[in-house]
Amino acid sequence: MHVGSGTSSGACLSLLFRKGERPEAEAIARTVETAREGGLVASVSYRPDPAAGWLELLASGLTFDLAGLSPLGPAPAVEVYQAFGFDRPCAVAELEAVQLVPSGHILSGAGLLPVMRTMMGLAANLVLHLPVAAVHWGAAQTLMEPRYFSRLMLNWLAGGAFPSLGLTAFSRAPDGSIGTRGLAHFTGQEMQLEASLHESDSDTARLAVRVIDHLVRHGGIAQAQTIGQWSDALLLEPSKVGKLVLVWRGG
Numbered sequence: 194m195h196v197g198s199g200t201s202s203g204a205c206l207s208l209l210f211r212k213g214e215r216p217e218a219e220a221i222a223r224t225v226e227t228a229r230e231g232g233l234v235a236s237v238s239y240r241p242d243p244a245a246g247w248l249e250l251l252a253s254g255l256t257f258d259l260a261g262l263s264p265l266g267p268a269p270a271v272e273v274y275q276a277f278g279f280d281r282p283c284a285v286a287e288l289e290a291v292q293l294v295p296s297g298h299i300l301s302g303a304g305l306l307p308v309m310r311t312m313m314g315l316a317a318n319l320v321l322h323l324p325v326a327a328v329h330w331g332a333a334q335t336l337m338e339p340r341y342f343s344r345l346m347l348n349w350l351a352g353g354a355f356p357s358l359g360l361t362a363f364s365r366a367p368d369g370s371i372g373t374r375g376l377a378h379f380t381g382q383e384m385q386l387e388a389s390l391h392e393s394d395s396d397t398a399r400l401a402v403r404v405i406d407h408l409v410r411h412g413g414i415a416q417a418q419t420i421g422q423w424s425d426a427l428l429l430e431p432s433k434v435g436k437l438v439l440v441w442r443g444g
Contacts, residue, residue, distance in 0.1 A: 204295055204304070204378070205331035206316050207271050209288040214324050215263045216291070218248045221319075225250065228318040235315055249296060252315045255308060256296040261289070268292035274334035274374060275362035278341025283327050285336065290329070293319075304378050306409070310350060313360075317346040333362045333375025355379075357405040363398065371401045377436055380413040385432075386440040404429070404440055414438055 210216075216224070222237050229235065238251035246265020250257045261268030267289035276283060293316055295308055320328060320339045328342040329335070337345070337359050345356040362374040369388030377383050386401050404427065407420055417430035426443030 207290040207329040209327040261291040271329040276336040278338030313346040317343040332378035355406045355409040357402040382413045
């Protein structure tokens with residue numbers, strides 16, 4: 194699935210709008226001011242000529258560029274691997290993208306949790322105040338329903354679990370194991386969870402979410418380690434091939 198031309202990846206978060214609804218820079222400035230009244234710690238730090246179609250936002254001492262604003266054309270395309278939170282399929286090809294990315298001087302640290310948490314909090318607040326139709330995360334090529342996205346991110350920022358079902362995607366291997374897509378952006382490694390014949394798909398997904406949260410909180414691993422106890426124990430070990438954490442059942 195595509196929007197416009199090109200592709201989006203890495204630390205790019207795309208806010209997708211119906212045609213004719215992409216905001217102008219002035220609308221973003223008003224939105225940020227409104228969100229500030231609700232507690233958002235952010236401001237417009239640089240606004241070029243409106244015809245440039247972008248501006249810079251400052252949040253928690255970090256700067257982010259918002260590009261693809263009207264009247265300029267939309268930001269580059271998105272490719273969707275997995276979608277979350279929609280009641281029905283989202284017609285992505287009919288939407289136009291506005292991209293939120295870390296500014297150049299912090300781009301090298303785009304995978305660091307403080308940067309990601311600030312960026313996701315900023316995006317969640319913008320989504321609550323704009324007619325966003327869908328949210329796309331480039332590192333995992335995931336598409337999220339706007340309210341689902343904001344709820345997930347704000348819960349994470351309030352101390353909840355890492356939003357695995359949105360900032361990562363899952364895939365099933367022929368042997369039934371679950372692999373991640375996009376986790377490496379945060380930990381430097383993807384994850385592969387061993388399948389179980391005595392477990393439902395939903396239970397396996399919940400276990401994968403638990404492991405992902407552990408890895409994001411503690412970082413990638415260089416040597417084998419165990420989490421949990423007894424029959425619930427899991428063995429995590431780095432693969433000898435590629436940047437991958439293999440997760441084995443202990444019970």
